[in-house]
Amino acid sequence: MSKNLLKISGIFLSAMLVLSLGACGSSSQNNTEDTRQESQTPAPAAEAGNDVDSSTETGTAAEAGGGNILIAYFSVMETDGVDTVASASRVAVDGEVLGNNQYIAQIIQQETGGDLFAIETVQEYPTTHDPLLEFAYNERAENARPELAAHIENLDSYDVIFLGYPNWNSDLPMPLYTFLEEYDFSGKTIIPFTTHGGSGFSRTIQTISELQPNATVISDGLAISRNSVSDAESDVIDWVNGLNLTEE
């Protein structure tokens, strides 16, 4: 099924209204992250793996045409913190430890049958909390565009791009700016999702719209508190199915 047009019903009307971004509990600012520090076990930031994985577990939306769906995500799994379940930038699932957005992306992939794409950078991010905070803060202050380590080869074959990222400093992580400036998503639909420590999306959906003015960016993406990530599977599945991704 190659050139089918995907139609997303229900939510598109709001695509331009990114002005009103209160969705999903955004609050104004949360730059003061908690500073959990226990053990420090260094690990590569790009743990996520970046194969464009096209496994085909089906769900309601998967039957609607996963072949045209890409799930791109950025996620930095932290290796310190109080535990692997609550309030940490990682989640333990079936013995596997994942970054929060990596985990959500995998659920979306299983539900849609789409392809997974990890947005990874050439430089590795610190994987302990305070160094990561400082690094990201400086990167944002410099308006950096971190070089990406992998690229989407077959963008033309996707009509729908789920785009997942953590809220960093009430903004997109800077690699998302690189990503959104590298590609032209004109005519495609971007469906944002985020995990966060209390700020929801902040202004990030509007920023995505500004960077991709010719894409349809749905305004009511999915925002999940990092405290709820480990229990979020059914919410994610319900949300995906509620998008009513259908082919024509």
Ligand SMILES: Cc1cc2nc3c(=O)[nH]c(=O)nc-3n(C[C@H](O)[C@H](O)[C@H](O)COP(=O)(O)O)c2cc1C
């Ligand atoms: C550098 C940095 C900055 C953050 N800034 C915010 C913020 O401004 N607001 C917020 O709600 N959460 C913030 N967080 C929390 C992350 O959004 C949250 O831990 C997220 O679930 C991490 O996702 P990941 O494991 O996929 O990287 C920040 C985390 C980091 C590491």
